[in-house]
Amino acid sequence: DALAQLLDVGKAYGNVDALRGVDLTVRPGEVTCVLGDNGAGKSTLIKIMSGLHDYTSGTMLVAGDERHFSSPRQSLASGIATVYQDLALAPLQSVWRNFFLGNELTRGPFGVLDIKKMKAICGEELTKMGIVIPDLDRPVGGLSGGQKQCIAIARAIYFGAKVIILDEPTAALGVKQSGVVLKYIQAARDAGLGVVLITHNPHHAYLVGNHFVVLKLGRVALDASKDEVSLDE
Numbered sequence: 001d002a003l004a005q006l007l008d009v010g011k012a013y014g015n016v017d018a019l020r021g022v023d024l025t026v027r028p029g030e031v032t033c034v035l036g037d038n039g040a041g042k043s044t045l046i047k048i049m050s051g052l053h054d055y056t057s058g059t060m061l062v063a064g065d066e067r068h069f070s071s072p073r074q075s076l077a078s079g080i081a082t083v084y085q086d087l088a089l090a091p092l093q094s095v096w097r098n099f100f101l102g103n104e105l106t107r108g109p110f111g112v113l114d115i116k117k118m119k120a121i122c123g124e125e126l127t128k129m130g131i132v133i134p135d136l137d138r139p140v141g142g143l144s145g146g147q148k149q150c151i152a153i154a155r156a157i158y159f160g161a162k163v164i165i166l167d168e169p170t171a172a173l174g175v176k177q178s179g180v181v182l183k184y185i186q187a188a189r190d191a192g193l194g195v196v197l198i199t200h201n202p203h204h205a206y207l208v209g210n211h212f213v214v215l216k217l218g219r220v221a222l223d224a225s226k227d228e229v230s231l232d233e
């Protein structure tokens with residue numbers, strides 16, 4: 001029932017092995033946390049799954065098929081949405097425009113919509129997730145980092161992503177905003193999506209994670225489910 005799988009995946013940049021023999025499974029209704037120090041290979045793993053880099057050995061399966069993405073568009077079209085820490089949204093565009101930026105890429109469930117309809121849908125979807133934004137015409141640049149992450153997550157869910165990859169979503173946030181974002185990660189998980197959470201923060205990982213993969217120098221140093229780990233170790 002895996003949504004996506006890396007099997008013995010390697011990635012070399014010239015003679016630097018950024019990833020070696022990495023196995024990772026993304027299952028529906030689970031948060032797979034990827035932890036590791038700087039240089040461990042976390043960004044490289046994201047880039048492979050999000051279509052920014054191809055891998056150099058092993059196999060990536062998406063919905064059971066072997067895939068090599070050559071663009072972010074291909075990754076998104078096959079149901080993998082990546083939410084980057086800083087680049088989650090276009091800062092100068094309005095909230096509702098941002099919400100629909102993914103539409104052209106994924107060919108969502110509707111045809112051409114007028115602006116009024118798009119705003120209405122955006123408002124409904126955000127409300128459904130408990131995200132309160134009084135003015136959808138405001139540029140998202142003025143929103144908090146937490147709100148931006150939440151909008152990006154809501155958008156990915158609405159446009160039918162099966163897998164959401166989150167790149168250090170709480171790294172730049174305070175305690176309260178982190179809590180809000182972690183809540184939306186749980187909402188995505190409970191909606192049956194497979195979440196890949198890249199983080200430096202073991203506490204955040206432990207709060208929402210079902211599965212933990214620790215990378216060390218490009219290799220999987222630990223692969224454990226929640227019952228197998230405790231915060232004291």
Ligand code: ADP
Binds near residue numbers: 018036039041
């Ligand atoms: P992390 O995100 O965990 O910090 P990275 O995936 O960025 O790790 O890096 C993994 C390894 O690959 C590091 O040794 C890094 O220096 C190297 N690396 C990453 N990107 C490149 C690149 N474009 N060219 C050469 N080496 C790279």
Ligand code: ADP
Binds near residue numbers: 052053
């Ligand atoms: P891209 O994948 O688009 O090249 P990266 O973030 O991987 O973006 O890297 C940005 C730039 O920095 C690239 O030119 C890359 O080759 C270089 N780079 C990143 N990490 C390393 C590294 N550890 N060693 C050498 N070059 C690196």
